[in-house]
Amino acid sequence: MAPMRHLACLLVAALPLANAEAALRVRADRVRAGAVEIGEAALAIEAGALAFSAARVDAADFGLAARALRWQCALETTAGGYRCSGTATMRRDGASARGTLSIERSADVTNVALADGRARAAWTTPARGDAELGLTRVPLRWLAPLLARYVPGAIASDGAIDGTITIGADDPPRTKGKLALDDVAFDTPDGTLAAAGLDAQVSFETGGAPGARRCGIDAKLERGAWLVAPVYVELAEPGVALALDVVERDGGYAVTSWRWDDPETLVAQGSAALDSDGSATRIDLATLDAPLDRAYPRYAKSALAGTAFADLEVEGRLRGTLGWTRGERVAGVVELDEVTAHDARGRFAIDALSGRLPLSPPRAETGSLRWRSASIHRIPIAGGALSLRADPDGYALAAPLELSTLEGTVRIPSLEYRRRREGQRVAASIELVDLSVAALTRALGWTEFGGRLSGTIPALRSEGDVVAFDGGLTLSVFGGQIRVGDLALERAFGVAPSLAADVAIEDLDLAALTNTFSFGSIEGRLDGRIGALRLVDWRPVAFDLALRTDDAYDGRKRISQRAVDSLSAVGGAGVAAGIQRSVLKVFDTFPYGAIGLTCRLANNVCTMGGLDSDSGGYTIVRGAGLPRLTVVGHQRRVDWPVLVARLRAATEGTAPVVE
Numbered sequence: 001m002a003p004m005r006h007l008a009c010l011l012v013a014a015l016p017l018a019n020a021e022a023a024l025r026v027r028a029d030r031v032r033a034g035a036v037e038i039g040e041a042a043l044a045i046e047a048g049a050l051a052f053s054a055a056r057v058d059a060a061d062f063g064l065a066a067r068a069l070r071w072q073c074a075l076e077t078t079a080g081g082y083r084c085s086g087t088a089t090m091r092r093d094g095a096s097a098r099g100t101l102s103i104e105r106s107a108d109v110t111n112v113a114l115a116d117g118r119a120r121a122a123w124t125t126p127a128r129g130d131a132e133l134g135l136t137r138v139p140l141r142w143l144a145p146l147l148a149r150y151v152p153g154a155i156a157s158d159g160a161i162d163g164t165i166t167i168g169a170d171d172p173p174r175t176k177g178k179l180a181l182d183d184v185a186f187d188t189p190d191g192t193l194a195a196a197g198l199d200a201q202v203s204f205e206t207g208g209a210p211g212a213r214r215c216g217i218d219a220k221l222e223r224g225a226w227l228v229a230p231v232y233v234e235l236a237e238p239g240v241a242l243a244l245d246v247v248e249r250d251g252g253y254a255v256t257s258w259r260w261d262d263p264e265t266l267v268a269q270g271s272a273a274l275d276s277d278g279s280a281t282r283i284d285l286a287t288l289d290a291p292l293d294r295a296y297p298r299y300a301k302s303a304l305a306g307t308a309f310a311d312l313e314v315e316g317r318l319r320g321t322l323g324w325t326r327g328e329r330v331a332g333v334v335e336l337d338e339v340t341a342h343d344a345r346g347r348f349a350i351d352a353l354s355g356r357l358p359l360s361p362p363r364a365e366t367g368s369l370r371w372r373s374a375s376i377h378r379i380p381i382a383g384g385a386l387s388l389r390a391d392p393d394g395y396a397l398a399a400p401l402e403l404s405t406l407e408g409t410v411r412i413p414s415l416e417y418r419r420r421r422e423g424q425r426v427a428a429s430i431e432l433v434d435l436s437v438a439a440l441t442r443a444l445g446w447t448e449f450g451g452r453l454s455g456t457i458p459a460l461r462s463e464g465d466v467v468a469f470d471g472g473l474t475l476s477v478f479g480g481q482i483r484v485g486d487l488a489l490e491r492a493f494g495v496a497p498s499l500a501a502d503v504a505i506e507d508l509d510l511a512a513l514t515n516t517f518s519f520g521s522i523e524g525r526l527d528g529r530i531g532a533l534r535l536v537d538w539r540p541v542a543f544d545l546a547l548r549t550d551d552a553y554d555g556r557k558r559i560s561q562r563a564v565d566s567l568s569a570v571g572g573a574g575v576a577a578g579i580q581r582s583v584l585k586v587f588d589t590f591p592y593g594a595i596g597l598t599c600r601l602a603n604n605v606c607t608m609g610g611l612d613s614d615s616g617g618y619t620i621v622r623g624a625g626l627p628r629l630t631v632v633g634h635q636r637r638v639d640w641p642v643l644v645a646r647l648r649a650a651t652e653g654t655a656p657v658v659e
Contacts, residue, residue, distance in 0.1 A: 023047075050075045050084050057090075058145065065145045066090040071101050081106035088114070092141060119160070133165040140184055147186060151193065151278065159184030159198070174207040184224070191229065198224035198235075213248040232302035238263060252276050265294040285322040285332070292316050292339060306495070311344040316352075322359065329392075329419065331360040336369070350374040352383075358390040365390050366398060379443045381405045394418040406443070408435035408453075426462035431455075437477055449516040451477030455484075465491045478516075479509035480525070496537045503530040507550060520563025522595070525550035540601060540640075548596040548611070558589040559621065559629075567620050567631055569646045570597070593624035597633075604640045608633055 023046040031038040040055035054069045073086025081104070088101035099116035113122040120136040140147065140156040147154045163179035179202045187194035199222040206215040222239040225232065241261040247254045255272035267289045273282040290299075296314040304310045316339030322332035334357045342349040355369035370385035382404035389398045394417045401412040411431040418425045437451035455473035462468075469487040483504045490498040505528040514522045528547035535541065549557070597620055598609035610618035610633055621631035 045075065048075055049073070050086075066092055066097075073101070073103075078104075078106070092144070128169065130169055131167045133167075135161050135163050135165070135179070137162060140181075140186065151186070151188070153188045153190070154186045154193065155188065157185045157187065159186075163202075168207075172207070172209050172213075174205070176203075176205040178203050187227075191227075193228055195226040196224060198226065200224075208248070211248060215244075215246045217242070217244040217246075219243075230303040230305075231299055233298055236298075252281070253278075262295075262298075264291065266290045266299060281326045283324045285320070288318070288320045288322060290318045292318055308343070308347065313340075313342045313344065315340045329360040331362075333358050346378050348374070348376050357388070360392050361390055362392060367395075377444070379405060379440065393420075406435040406439040406453075409433040410435075424463070426460070426467070428457075428460040430457040430460060432473065437475060447517055449477065451475060477508070478512045480505070480507035482506075482508075499533075499535040499538070501530075501533045503533055505529060505547070510549070514563060520566050521558075521560040521589070522563050523559075524555070524557045524592075524595070525553040541604075543599075543601050545599045545601075546596075547598070549592075549594050551594060557592050557624070559592050559595070560589050564590070564621065564629065564631060567595075567597070569649065570620075570633075570643065590623065590627060590629045591625040592629070593622045595621050599643075601640060606638045606640055606643050608636055608638055 024044070026043045028041045029039070031041055036057075036059040038054045038057050042051075042053045044051045050071075050073050052069070052071045055067065057066045057069055059065065067090065069088065069090045071086060071088040073084040075082060075084045083102070083104040085100065085102035087098065089096065089098050091097065097116065099114055099119075102111075102113045102115075104111045108127050110125045111122065112125075113120060115121075118137045119139055119142070120134075121138050121142065122134040122136075123131065124134070125131040137160045140159040140161060143161065144156050147156055160182045161179055161184075162182070163177060165175065165177035165179075168174035181198060181200040181202065184198040184200070185194075185196045200219055201222070202217065202219045204215060204217045206213055208214045219242045220239055221235055221242060223235055225234045227233075241259070243257070243259045245256045245258070247256055253274040253276075255274065257269070257271055259267075259269040261267050268285055268287060270284040270286040272280055272284065274280055292314040293316075295318070296312065301310065301312075317337040318334065318339070319337070320332055320334040322330055322334075324330045336353055336355055336357070339353040340351045341353070350371050351374065352372035353369060354371075355367065357367045357369065358365040367388045367390050368385065369388070370383075372383045374381040374383075384401070384403055386401050387398035388395045396416040397412065397414060401415065403410040403412070409432075411433060413429050413431070415428040416426070418427075432453055432455045435453040437453055438448055440453065441448045453473065453475045455471070457469045457471045457473070459470040460467060461470075467489040469489075472483055472485040472487070475482040475484075483506070485502050485504070487501045488499070505526065508526040510522040510524045510526050513526065514520060526547060527550050528545070531544040531546075533540070533543040594611055596611035599606045600609075601607075608618065610620045611622055612619050617632040617634045618636075619630060620633050621629065623629040
């Protein structure tokens with residue numbers, strides 16, 4: 001059955017020579033029997049001593065392999081046979097190994113054992129019947145070929161195995177076994193598959209002719225961690241039950257059934273197909289059932305690292321049936337039951353989301369979702385429901401959607417999501433109807449001020465991480481309007497979200513604006529623009545700001561002493577007037593002709609300007625009447641953090657300091 005049996009027969013024939021002066025020497029380039037192969041073998045028996053060497057020994061069915069095997073022993077005769085036990089040296093996985101190799105032969109059975117300290121592998125081959133391999137604390141490294149056979153490319157690094165493997169005497173042989181894995185660790189060169197500290201109980205049975213072998217596996221994974229990239233899982237009590245039935249077919253493998261049972265965390269079962277290298281070509285989930293408060297942190301959190309869904313608090317239940325074929329989209333149905341998800345960074349949240357969502361159905365289907373409440377960047381959205389039309393390429397609203405938020409309404413007449421070979425695309429139209437600016441500022445934690453927000457975005461387009469908005473938004477605030485156009489958004493829920501826009505400011509009531517922010521009082525009207533505005537992580541990194549009072553305004557134009565101080569602080573300004581600064585302190589307000597300020601932000605530096613400029617500075621406030629007061633800025637370049645600190649000090653009621 002195996003080379004050791006052939007070797008035993010040779011030894012039996014050579015026994016008469018063991019105590020004689022004659023010697024026996026045999027060489028063979030290759031000896032093969034069943035699944036075991038020996039290359040470049042040499043056997044010598046002389047004066048009762050046996051010496052055996054082989055360049056390589058491969059026993060793939062047993063998972064054993066060795067290189068540069070050398071064995072010497074004293075050959076002894078026994079009743080009906082012989083025995084020989086001695087030191088063997090070999091190389092395994094590039095490292096030297098040493099142990100005791102023993103062979104005992106009788107008319108009924110051949111026993112071969114390899115021992116190294118506590119580790120022992122014993123191979124029993126009866127004259128009739130099944131052969132058996134017994135393993136006692138055998139290092140996983142000894143079974144590297146067997147591991148690589150079932151986990152292509154796997155490299156064993158730690159752990160031991162106990163158990164038995166039986167190979168039937170029939171042809172082709174049936175193999176079955178029961179193994180206990182203790183603290184097993186292995187990985188693959190590409191880092192996509194690994195295990196560490198893994199304890200498991202495994203039963204298996206294989207059979208069938210080459211090219212059509214079958215294998216059934218039942219395992220209980222009790223402890224440790226494993227990685228099937230990008231999913232990393234740390235096992236917890238009571239462990240996970242795994243069952244597989246695999247058939248070798250068409251140069252690959254068909255997983256006719258599989259089941260993963262992680263009690264009260266995740267139950268999934270289905271079938272699959274694998275390439276000859278073990279990579280999946282098809283996976284079907286006939287059943288998926290997961291309570292998300294347990295399944296998300298264990299199975300999804302690591303896979304979603306680096307995405308907007310990497311740090312959630314999740315409750316509720318997910319069920320579904322899914323199918324995936326390589327090169328195609330995931331198809332099936334997902335059912336959500338009272339799912340609540342809150343992003344730890346406050347970017348989004350949804351409560352009690354329930355419904356049915358078809359995934360890439362072969363024909364158009366309708367899905368529906370409903371929720372109790374939601375929020376986006378802490379902006380609250382009332383409960384609602386939507387109906388979706390799903391088809392093989394994506395989704396579209398089956399009916400217009402209305403969301404109640406910020407004491408007004410957001411209407412979405414159309415919304416469509418499409419998957420293309422070149423990427424994903426979202427298109428929508430949005431109407432904002434009479435939203436409360438006060439409610440918006442409260443939600444965002446800003447200084448609260450009043451006004452209403454309305455606008456229409458006739459077309460929203462999203463490709464990849466970029467969302468572009470056609471049309472614009474109009475904020476009716478402080479008696480005037482702020483119009484936002486050319487709006488584009490990148491990575492809205494990802495790392496370092498980015499926003500670009502152009503903003504026009506028309507006819508704001510300066511008294512209402514400055515009193516809201518404790519800036520000091522200015523009476524008049526304000527126009528301006530913020531061109532090429534760019535925010536990263538919701539903080540300004542570039543813009544071109546120009547603000548100026550409305551020259552056509554014919555009402556009262558006055559500025560308070562505190563507002564003068566605030567503007568002086570912003571521009572690092574001095575005050576020029578027809579009377580001394582100490583005399584100005586007796587006045588509460590001053591008339592002015594015009595106020596203007598510009599700032600171009602780039603590379604964290606603001607280049608400042610005003611109504612006009614010369615070598616002496618730039619005019620921020622041009623006085624008019626008596627007492628005549630002019631504020632002149634002298635600092636042309638101001639670090640943005642310094643300017644922000646000055647603005648904060650000016651608007652929070654503290655005395656600004658200009659250095």
